[in-house]
Amino acid sequence: KAGVTQTPRYLIKTRGQQVTLSCSPISGHRSVSWYQQTPGQGLQFLFEYFSETQRNKGNFPGRFSGRQFSNSRSEMNVSTLELGDSALYLCASSHTSGGRETQYFGPGTRLLVL
Amino acid sequence: DQQVKQNSPSLSVQEGRISILNCDYTNSMFDYFLWYKKYPAEGPTFLISISSIKDKNEDGRFTVFLNKSAKHLSLHIVPSQPGDSAVYFCAASANMNTGRRALTFGSGTRLQVQP
Numbered sequence: 001k002a003g004v005t006q007t008p009r010y011l012i013k014t015r016g017q018q019v020t021l022s023c024s025p026i027s028g029h030r031s032v033s034w035y036q037q038t039p040g041q042g043l044q045f046l047f048e049y050f051s052e053t054q055r056n057k058g059n060f061p062g063r064f065s066g067r068q069f070s071n072s073r074s075e076m077n078v079s080t081l082e083l084g085d086s087a088l089y090l091c092a093s094s095h096t097s098g099g100r101e102t103q104y105f106g107p108g109t110r111l112l113v114l
Numbered sequence: 115d116q117q118v119k120q121n122s123p124s125l126s127v128q129e130g131r132i133s134i135l136n137c138d139y140t141n142s143m144f145d146y147f148l149w150y151k152k153y154p155a156e157g158p159t160f161l162i163s164i165s166s167i168k169d170k171n172e173d174g175r176f177t178v179f180l181n182k183s184a185k186h187l188s189l190h191i192v193p194s195q196p197g198d199s200a201v202y203f204c205a206a207s208a209n210m211n212t213g214r215r216a217l218t219f220g221s222g223t224r225l226q227v228q229p
Contacts, residue, residue, distance in 0.1 A: 004157070035219075042120075042221035043158070043203060056216050090157050101207070102148070103217060105157030 002027065004093050004106035012112045018079040021109045025072050025093030031055075032074040033103060034066060037088040046089075049074050078111075086113045117141045118206050120220035128228050133191040135223050137204030140185065144206035144218075149178060149189045152201045152222070161202075162189070194227045201225070 005024045013019050025032050033056075034046040045058035049068035068074045072093070078085055088110050092103035119138045127133045135149075145166040150158035164171040164178045164187065171178050177190045191198055204220040 006157075033217075043205075043219035045216065045218070048216070092157070102160050102163070104160065105150075107155065107157050 004091055004104055006089075006091050006106040006109050008109060009107065010110050010112075012114065013081050014114050015081055015083060017081050018077065019081060019111060021076045021089055021091075021111075023074045023076070023091030023093075023106060025074070025091075026095075026104055029093035029095050029104075030072055031094045031101075032068055032072065033092045033094065034074070034076050035090045035092065036060075037090060037108070038086075043090065046076070081113045083113050086111060116221070117144075118204055118218045118220040120202075120204055120223045122223050123221070124224040124226070126226045126228060127194050129196055130193045133189075133194040133198065133225055133227065135189040135191075135202050135204075135225065137187050137189075137220055138185060139187075139206050141206070141208060141218070142185070143208040146207045147178070147180060147187050148205045148207075148217070149176075150203040150205060150219075151198075152203060158203055191225075194225075196227050196229050199225055199227050 007022045031050045033048040035043040037043050047066050048056040052068045063079045066076045088108045090108045092105045094101050094103040117140050148163040149161040151161045152158040162173050162176050162178050164180050169180050180187045201222045201224045203222045205217045207217050
């Protein structure tokens with residue numbers, strides 16, 4: 001099976017702009033989660049989508065939003081970009097086996113805000 | 115409020131020796147723990163997990179130990195190899211009211227294995 005794919009891999013934007021990142025989960029996975037990774041902060045959970053519905057949300061401002069399509073592909077949008085939004089954005093799709101869920105990550109999109 | 119803490123940002127060991135990565139958690143509702151490994155420019159990859167009903171899980175060179183009373187888990191890599199050099203993230207999950215499990219990650223420990 002193909003892994004989780006994310007596009008684009010690298011992105012440079014300026015403050016005030018908006019950006020849309022895309023994630024295609026592993027075939028058959030219906031849950032997609034988004035994380036932000038910054039140096040020293042680990043992976044900060046943004047939100048999770050399941051069957052086109054946001055099922056869980058982290059502690060990020062409303063400038064961060066997402067959606068999921070019927071084919072489970074997901075997009076994340078950040079509006080009015082700030083310098084502090086520069087980070088690696090990771091998408092993960094997950095499956096549950098034996099009541100336990102394992103997440104599989106994509107390579108990430110590195111966003112630089114100037 | 116960091117519910118999952120990896121207090122050592124970095125660790126350096128010699129090839130062939132044991133690497134021990136530590137993780138502490140505060141939320142007593144966590145009942146499933148995972149370790150992920152991350153190379154630069156790649157996403158984290160799942161390494162090994164442990165349920166709270168166990169205190170040890172082994173997979174080849176990797177063993178995870180869980181001490182529930184201390185709310186502490188550790189990952190042992192024996193013997194360490196240069197290819198193990200990466201950032202290791204500890205993660206924990208709890209069964210939420212919705213039945214949904216959410217993962218909480220630590221800040222990571224960078225392991226460097228010296229040849």
